[in-house]
Amino acid sequence: MKTDIQIAICGSAGEGTIAAGDILRNALAGAGYRVISFDAYPAEIRGFGKCVARLRVTTEQAYSLKEKSDVLVCLNDEHGIPHVGEVRDFGAVIYEAKSIVHLAEGSHVSGHIRPAQVPYPLAIRELSERATGAIRSRNMVVLGYIAGLFHLAKEPFEKIINTKFKGKGKAAEDNHKAFDAGYETGAATFKLDDVNFGPPGKGLQAVMLNGNAAVAKGCLDAGIDNFFGYPITPATTIMERLAVEMPKRGKRLLQTEDEIAAISTTIGAGYTGARSATATSGPGLALMSEMLGLGIMAEVPSVVFVSQRGGPSTGIPTKTEQSDLNIAIYGGHGDAPRIVLAPTNVEGCYRCAGKAFEMAERYQTPVIVLLDLYLSNRYETVVMPAKPPFEPNCDKPVPKGDLGAGYKRFGFTEDDVSPRALPGMAGGMHVVTGLEHNELGRVNEQPEMHEAMSRKRHDKLKAALQHPDFTHYKRFGDEGRVDVGILAWGSTVGECLEVMFLAHLEGIACAVMKVVMLSPFPTEAVAAFMDDCDAVLVPELNYQGQFAHLIQAETGRPVHRYNRVTGTPMRVEDIMAQVRRLAKTATRKAA
């Protein structure tokens, strides 16, 4: 039996909502299921706003959360009510049966459950108090209840609770007790809905990571030497995780005074041959614009992770958006070509992170890896490769005998990448500069030299489009001619794939092409895909249609845009409506 169940837990931060979701997803992953999970936080500093932890648990690969949840847990009536509607027919709504406060008419969850939904009133508060003497462990009660109700094994939960509260003394104990209390109640409850967990199948040897954690792991596995950063939502947790891990490996991380310093130190370290990186969000990337240009001109490797959030300006720091594509690709003065990668899922974050170091070193240039809040914070079960799939050193060494008077740091070569001498190497002394220069690195402003060096800086990146062991773009779905082709990037690809499956069910010939390498752009491949499509749809989480714009610029051909800036992930249903509309036109044309 295939399992495909989505659970939402709704409450305030103070109620341990996010913690409950975290234990649940880890326990289910531990049990061998595939999980994809994304939480919504309050924006305010003080943590009393609404939180929703959502996870989809499957045996087959899933690509995004579902429109409808199968199970909703309300830790709090006020926050729960608006979410009752997201539960599908015959899905379960679990809620506090005995509210502490007297709630006015209509303020209780029970009053909002549709007839087709299955209500599970639960004395959450009471169970917690009875088990632990306090109401604090209500989140554990509901966890236990879910486990009991759906006949899930206790052991994975117990393991996670143990790890999570190790050394926290009574808290750990209380949590176990509350969990048990909930479990018993759940197991004893008659299950009316048609939510059924099948066995996890052969079981996955997977780890549960969010995008930022995957990036950190990619950095570590690629042998990162130095990290420099300045805190900014939603990128901060990359630095926070590396701050824990890098010293264990003898590596150095420094919190700098700002983003300009962060990219400057990163490039300084890169100049010495170290693998170095920084992480930021849109505002920080804006500040880095000038220094990134130096990295391009001086041909110094560096890696910049950018997790996008709502913009422009300070925008909406705690909501997701895909509106930094323009600045990532075009945000520098002069002809400043750079490599821009945008992973589309958590595993991709890991791969892009590691590959970014390879590419930075191989092509001697800054590499920007574009994430967004949705991807940074979304959890997925990822099967890790046995051995890190990253080359430890991609530097082009100076041929023997070349060091000395004749060494040309910026010499023209067949692949337009010049051998790099690192500080400390005898005979390799040279100066790198942001001024236009000749092969030796000496200032040179001759027209021919500027044209030749401009060409070198652009042409060397062409090879990145063939960088080994990397998915630059990929086509999914129907082969050959299709009614509607979807061109997608970044965190939105998952929803597009779900749309494609839906389209197939409705008899619409549909294919998706995801583009991971956004610069240099795989123009030929994209144009070939477009050739196959009666209509091309480009759904993005930005207002302007930045990717659509890029495609038109690169191919000189028109596309259809679909743009939302709600701060939340795309809704599969919304994209599907566009596909239906376009498919109709396509059919009409064909007819």
Next chain:
Amino acid sequence: MKTDIQIAICGSAGEGTIAAGDILRNALAGAGYRVISFDAYPAEIRGFGKCVARLRVTTEQAYSLKEKSDVLVCLNDEHGIPHVGEVRDFGAVIYEAKSIVHLAEGSHVSGHIRPAQVPYPLAIRELSERATGAIRSRNMVVLGYIAGLFHLAKEPFEKIINTKFKGKGKAAEDNHKAFDAGYETGAATFKLDDVNFGPPGKGLQAVMLNGNAAVAKGCLDAGIDNFFGYPITPATTIMERLAVEMPKRGKRLLQTEDEIAAISTTIGAGYTGARSATATSGPGLALMSEMLGLGIMAEVPSVVFVSQRGGPSTGIPTKTEQSDLNIAIYGGHGDAPRIVLAPTNVEGCYRCAGKAFEMAERYQTPVIVLLDLYLSNRYETVVMPAKPPFEPNCDKPVPKGDLGAGYKRFGFTEDDVSPRALPGMAGGMHVVTGLEHNELGRVNEQPEMHEAMSRKRHDKLKAALQHPDFTHYKRFGDEGRVDVGILAWGSTVGECLEVMFLAHLEGIACAVMKVVMLSPFPTEAVAAFMDDCDAVLVPELNYQGQFAHLIQAETGRPVHRYNRVTGTPMRVEDIMAQVRRLAKTATRKAA
């Protein structure tokens, strides 16, 4: 008789080369001719490199310098020799007849003059020494010689020399003497070439300005209140001129600590209702990226002049390029729409400068005016309007009675521009912020509000495409269907117009469309123009084809690119070769 004569003066900075060119162009403008002039400087700090002062003197409107000069003056053999080739057949080469040092075979200008050119050896050094007792006034000798040789009136020269050396005592006197000595010699010399100055026609009441001076004048005429800036080539002279002029008008200018401070102070001043501006080049614009986004989000007027130079990074600070189009339009994080204007000649610099203040105020947003070194430093005779063609106040006032509790700084309106209360107005208190906000300016992160405000910020700019009394774009040349259409922007437009005239002579149907407003983009007009063209050519001084890219992105249609990054203006002949090539293909297609 039509006059169309180009004179080049070649020497080192120490020889007064640029000064001679400056006097010559001013004298000829004073005599009523039209002049267009552009000097090439050495890049090094210490001023011994080669300088070339070039000016084209005409009675009809000209749009760029010519490929070939009619007259070359060599103040120095070493620097002069490479330029002898630029003199047309039957043109004049004036050079030092009696070199001080003994020059090796081939090192003397005389050895490089083609038979078809007309040599004018002149004892420059001797004449200077005889007239003034020193060799310093050699540049004045050649000026006088030119005036005498070509029978130009002495008076305009004398006037300029007077103004230029006012209060410099003996220097003024010496210069007059040297000029006279040269004049006499010239008048007595038998003129063999066919370079002939006709009368200036009815005479122009024009002033001679370069692009940066025109910008400064536009600022002053538009009533600039505050200017904040940080020096950077080639924008610095805008600030330097305003530093002289603004205090005379009681206005305040401040040199800030960097470009981030420059744009921040500019926006701070703009917030109070002052007309404020800053000026920079590519590197400074990169640093301003983040703060410009705040201006967009907080809807605060500001004007940013950007004079482009060779890039990327520090690049080639003293050479011209058009490679900051991308960053001007896309260089911010988030969906950050802005107004970008690019004047195409010196008069346009004046107009765009003044209109930029109008637009910034009218649409409550930053306005970027893109120049480049070629335009900033190029001199043209400009006929000034009798009255500054700029509205003194375009602010949208708060309707009577609205101030007070109900005042909505960001209220939705028909034209999407909200009435603006300025600090100091009773009852108008509000907070502007870079966070997403509601109509009152209060932080609001709701999906609907973010979508509505995103729309407002974009849609309000649409009206800028109809901004009154402004040339957003313009078509020149053949009407209707053409073989080749040229789409051009910025300083390159002049060369494109010259190309068009050449094409007409060769029987190629050709039209040019210049686009002055680059953002928001006049997509419809450009697409309509493209409809008329069998082939569309986009010549630009950048490597990537940034304008071509923009056109493709906006229209979804392909164009032909022609790109150079020589640091020098486009060569008419090079563009013409492309036009010929495309015309041939077009004809073949038509056949």
Next chain:
Amino acid sequence: MTPQPIYLEEKLKEVQESGRLAYRSKSMPTWCPGCGYFSIVDGLPGALNDLGIAPKDAVVVSGIGCSSRFPFFVNTYGFHTLHGRVLPVATGIKTANDALTVIAVGGDGDGFAIGGGHVPHAARRNVDLTYLLFDNGIYGLTKGQTSPTSSVGFKTPTSPYENPDQPLNPLLMVLTYGATWVGQAYAGRPQQLETMIKQAIAHRGFSYLHILSPCVTFDKTDRTYVRLGDLVRDLPANHDKGDLGAALHLAMDTATPALGVFYETQRPTLADALDGLVEKAGGSVGQKRRTA
């Protein structure tokens, strides 16, 4: 579990009667209960009211941080700018319109990490504005990372083993930049704080008030009310606030922070200097600005 009401009925009445309510915005502060910043938002209205500065004539400018949410909680004109840019924006405002009272506020990270390049210049130019620096030794808004004033050894998510960097001493720095009024206050002493805010605003020229303020959410160990309460002391009675050397000396003691006015002097403001240029150029000074 809805937010606790920060303002007691009595408090509200008191504020109402004092005429200070006009300066309070309808938005309630979103800070954590107990945050030191509440004392500051309580103090500013009193200071403005006492000085007779109408809400319409004051502009509160801020950067980004918990502290920088400040403008939303007072009823004046306000500009919530970008992280680190409070001083240049404030300089632009004041330069464009002398008639406005400009108050710049921001956190330790805002002012001395990302914004550290602007402070020297606002100070040396003696821009006539007041800079209230909320020093909690932490990045509050981004959830508790190390700041340039964090103590050595302090643990945060970005320095999980310990903060290795020696902290900056903003008071000492600002004194060397040429600030013409420099003082220190403590959020735990709201009365004195309010008085000092008033003095700072009353000063003609660049006034810098360093406000020690606990972050109750992310700092449970270092700069708590309890620990700070023990450390702070009043300025020595014989301190000569005209003596820069003495002020520097005092500022060097960060172990027992002194509260009060460290330094005060008079010299031409930026506006004075710019008016001087206008005079030299033969222009007419003090012309009416376009703005109200």
Next chain:
Amino acid sequence: MTPQPIYLEEKLKEVQESGRLAYRSKSMPTWCPGCGYFSIVDGLPGALNDLGIAPKDAVVVSGIGCSSRFPFFVNTYGFHTLHGRVLPVATGIKTANDALTVIAVGGDGDGFAIGGGHVPHAARRNVDLTYLLFDNGIYGLTKGQTSPTSSVGFKTPTSPYENPDQPLNPLLMVLTYGATWVGQAYAGRPQQLETMIKQAIAHRGFSYLHILSPCVTFDKTDRTYVRLGDLVRDLPANHDKGDLGAALHLAMDTATPALGVFYETQRPTLADALDGLVEKAGGSVGQKRRTA
């Protein structure tokens, strides 16, 4: 009218014999004849040579300005970065490879206008590098505008009536930032300059050498050799360079700039501190870096 030869035959011979030639690049300085910077480019090779630092092990990092062309004129590794960014780039280099001797150079504008935000942090972290600040009180490269150390009243193209702003005092500022070695030299006293460069490089930690240097092209009136020569003096013989208070006091006197070592102390460098974290985390310190 070709450029005048800057290096006399004798000079070249002297340099050659001293073993310092290895440190001189084949590119001749493009500075104006007479520029104070020549003394510095003469002094650095001597210092490196005396300290036994091979050209391959030194990295000279600079910003943008006449001064920042420096790396092109010495034969070491060099990084000509961006205006104002010399210190963070240098910090990155040193953090990545302890074995390199890192020398940061730049002008007064580079360091204290656009780069002013970085200085406090390099100093407080005690990054083990040497910062040579070329102070000519002007923006040389952009043709003579006002700088943050220009005197009040100085006329330049951006302050044609006069410079209205009080200059900064970098020496004083850097002392308050926590620099562990602070000194001042004068381009007109090349011998002493060379000695001080050597001392600054030899110091373990962040050393700051302020070098007064005339711009002969754009400053004909204020900081000329003649005027500066009259003003500079040696440090008082009894100056205690371990006394921060005394150093601050000395630095406050800008009228008669003292030459010599103002302050010197020892504390852990940034690398020490970061190694400390590695130890705390249970990692192994001092592992061989990937780089040579």
